[in-house]
Amino acid sequence: xxxxxxxxxxxxxxxxxxxxxxxxxxxxxxxxxxxxxxxxxxxxxxxxxxxxxxxxxxxxxxxxxxxxxxxxxxxxxxxxxxxxxxxxxxxxxxxxxxxxxxxxxxxxxxxxxxxxxxxxxxxxxxxxxxxxxxxxxxxxxxxxxxxxxxxxxxxxxxxxxxxxxxxxxxxxxxxxxxxxxxxxxxxxxxxxxxxxxxxxxxxxxxxxxxxxxxxxxxxxxxxxxxxxxxxxxxxxxxxxxxxxxxxxxxxxxxxxxxxxxxxxxxxxxxxxxxxxxxxxxxxxxxxxxxxxxxxxxxxxxxx
Amino acid sequence: xxxxxxxxxxxxxxxxxxxxxxxxxxxxxxxxxxxxxxxxxxxxxxxxxxxxxxxxxxxxxxxxxxxxxxxxxxxxxxxxxxxxxxxxxxxxxxxxxxxxxxxxxxxxxxxxxxxxxxxxxxxxxxxxxxxxxxxxxxxxxxxxxxxxxxxxxxxxxxxxxxxxxxxxxxxxxxxxxxxxxxxxxxxxxxxxxxxxxxxxxxxxxxxxxxxxxxxxxxxxxxxxxxxxxxxxxxxxxxxxxxxxxxxxxxxxxxxxxxxxxxxxxxxxxxxxxxxxxxxxxxxxxxxxxxxxxxxxxxxxxxxxxxxxxxxxxxxxxxxxxxxxxxxxxxxx
Numbered sequence: 103x104x105x106x107x108x109x110x111x112x113x114x115x116x117x118x119x120x121x122x123x124x125x126x127x128x129x130x131x132x133x134x135x136x137x138x139x140x141x142x143x144x145x146x147x148x149x150x151x152x153x154x155x156x157x158x159x160x161x162x163x164x165x166x167x168x169x170x171x172x173x174x175x176x177x178x179x180x181x182x183x184x185x186x187x188x189x190x191x192x193x194x195x196x197x198x199x200x201x202x203x204x205x206x207x208x209x210x211x212x213x214x215x216x217x218x219x220x221x222x223x224x225x226x227x228x229x230x231x232x233x234x235x236x237x238x239x240x241x242x243x244x245x246x247x248x249x250x251x252x253x254x255x256x257x258x259x260x261x262x263x264x265x266x267x268x269x270x271x272x273x274x275x276x277x278x279x280x281x282x283x284x285x286x287x288x289x290x291x292x293x294x295x296x297x298x299x300x301x302x303x304x305x306x307x308x309x310x311x312x313x314x315x316x317x318x319x320x321x322x323x324x325x326x327x328x329x330x331x332x333x334x335x336x337x338x339x340x341x342x343x344x345x346x347x348x349x350x351x352x353x354x355x356x357x358x359x360x361x362x363x364x365x366x367x368x369x370x371x372x373x374x375x376x377x378x379x380x381x382x383x384x385x386x387x388x389x390x391x392x393x394x395x396x397x398x399x400x401x402x403x404x405x
Numbered sequence: 406x407x408x409x410x411x412x413x414x415x416x417x418x419x420x421x422x423x424x425x426x427x428x429x430x431x432x433x434x435x436x437x438x439x440x441x442x443x444x445x446x447x448x449x450x451x452x453x454x455x456x457x458x459x460x461x462x463x464x465x466x467x468x469x470x471x472x473x474x475x476x477x478x479x480x481x482x483x484x485x486x487x488x489x490x491x492x493x494x495x496x497x498x499x500x501x502x503x504x505x506x507x508x509x510x511x512x513x514x515x516x517x518x519x520x521x522x523x524x525x526x527x528x529x530x531x532x533x534x535x536x537x538x539x540x541x542x543x544x545x546x547x548x549x550x551x552x553x554x555x556x557x558x559x560x561x562x563x564x565x566x567x568x569x570x571x572x573x574x575x576x577x578x579x580x581x582x583x584x585x586x587x588x589x590x591x592x593x594x595x596x597x598x599x600x601x602x603x604x605x606x607x608x609x610x611x612x613x614x615x616x617x618x619x620x621x622x623x624x625x626x627x628x629x630x631x632x633x634x635x636x637x638x639x640x641x642x643x644x645x646x647x648x649x650x651x652x653x654x655x656x657x658x659x660x661x662x663x664x665x666x667x668x669x670x671x672x673x674x675x676x677x678x679x680x681x682x683x684x685x686x687x688x689x690x691x692x693x694x695x696x697x698x699x700x701x702x703x704x705x706x707x708x709x710x711x712x713x714x715x716x717x718x719x720x721x722x723x724x725x726x727x728x729x730x731x732x733x734x735x736x737x
Contacts (some may be wrong), residue, residue, distance in 0.1 A: 198721075
């Protein structure tokens with residue numbers, strides 16, 4: 103059975119990260135859309151306002167609708183490209199690959215599917231880069247890989263990145279996009295929440311800055327671990343952020359949700375996040391915040 | 406009468422037969438002691454056979470049994486002088502989490518636990534053991550005091566999961582749980598977490614960052630409820646039994662996966678069959694680990710806890726083959 107899956111694929115060899123082509127971006131309206139379906143599409147339709155947008159313009163605007171400012175979901179590498187100084191990125195731990203420790207029904211198939219869809223091997227991209235010349239440790243969840251869910255590899259890569267930040271005495275910025283803990287790795291996924299949180303505790307002990315950026319969607323075990331533990335919490339406009347997903351709340355509590363429930367704006371209103379920042383402004387806002395913490399880091403180191 | 410599961414029926418039937426036989430024997434003054442003895446032996450055998458080979462789903466049923474001892478049942482048997490302390494100082498007192506100070510075999514400890522109610526009325530009061538953010542913030546407040554005053558922390562896990570309503574979202578359920586995880590990981594005092602009933606997802610984990618994680622024999626501890634897992638996998642909540650097997654969440658699985666450190670034995674048929682005996686076991690196992698942990702320095706306690714967490718997870722590295730994660734199945 104697996105042999106057949108293996109045969110028809112064209113992705114048997116994984117290229118080194120640097121040569122890998124940018125994976126297709128997901129839009130929530132067309133979750134199954136792959137590059138194959140739109141080989142040389144010139145335009146995209148905004149799922150919110152219906153405006154037809156030239157992809158060239160859309161890319162220029164960080165895949166934010168030029169009419170209604172709807173933020174399209176984008177891949178980890180697209181985020182990196184928008185955010186980091188050119189050629190400043192050094193990827194870490196790309197050789198970490200998932201296993202199927204529980205022999206969970208259908209997990210290997212899901213991993214293959216995710217690989218094809220995303221062109222990456224796991225749900226997070228980590229490494230070192232510069233933002234306006236300031237070195238920073240970065241992690242981005244990959245929405246195209248099982249909705250950025252956290253299993254052993256995601257947990258381990260994030261922890262290694264944080265530990266490396268401690269070694270290098272650098273700030274950490276994590277962009278979360280995740281459905282939560284990855285069901286298919288069971289209790290091991292659950293404890294990645296504790297593992298990543300514990301590492302962030304160590305980072306905090308060293309007086310190092312952690313900025314958490316919550317993007318659409320961030321839920322479950324990721325909200326209940328690293329995504330909520332930033333010294334500064336930033337969200338993209340309209341991003342859905344919460345612990346329990348809206349459908350589950352409605353089903354189990356038989357509770358109707360207000361229209362704006364669990365949006366970034368709702369979270370800010372309830373005092374749960376600091377800032378809502380447009381994607382096009384993210385780089386400059388992060389740079390300003392990072393700069394404000396450079397002096398502090400030196401001071402704290404002497405305390 | 407105690408809630409009876411299908412798989413227990415053969416035992417109950419046989420036990421009833423014995424009772425009838427004994428009654429018949431007394432009424433008619435006929436000596437049937439030999440027959441009774443044979444049947445009693447048979448019951449013992451049946452119990453060992455049935456309870457000794459429980460399937461994951463049967464364990465879920467026992468762990469959720471309406472008579473399963475909750476935290477308050479254990480308190481008088483485990484502690485002298487438990488003083489319950491309430492409230493998170495921010496919003497409310499959440500009754501699905503209880504905590505306080507107690508003497509455990511003469512040692513002052515801080516105790517924090519999730520509590521399910523018994524019966525509908527108490528369950529409504531305790532939100533079926535599903536804590537809101539104020540519950541986790543109360544737990545954190547009490548545990549912070551344990552750190553401040555150098556008391557060991559004993560947590561008891563028994564929850565279907567964290568509260569999943571809008572109020573929980575508005576008050577930052579995610580942050581409340583995350584803060585527990587981060588803070589517990591940094592304590593310099595011994596932390597022992599014991600799963601006594603249901604260990605439901607992040608809501609359970611919030612009290613689960615121990616130096617030592619113990620689990621009762623028929624408890625389970627899972628990333629997701631088997632019903633929800635079945636609904637995602639097969640769009641069918643009635644397949645929870647299959648999901649229970651797939652999730653590998655029994656005490657034995659947890660030990661094998663490196664999450665649990667020791668399994669606490671229950672009486673045949675589950676903790677509710679003999680609370681006193683169960684509490685005795687719990688007390689002994691906790692006592693053993695506490696003794697060992699108290700011999701460590703604060704820094705070692707903290708670092709060992711970090712290293713325990715650090716080691717949880719299964720992945721591969723430096724695989725020479727592309728798509729290394731397929732290797733296993735291709736060689737099958």
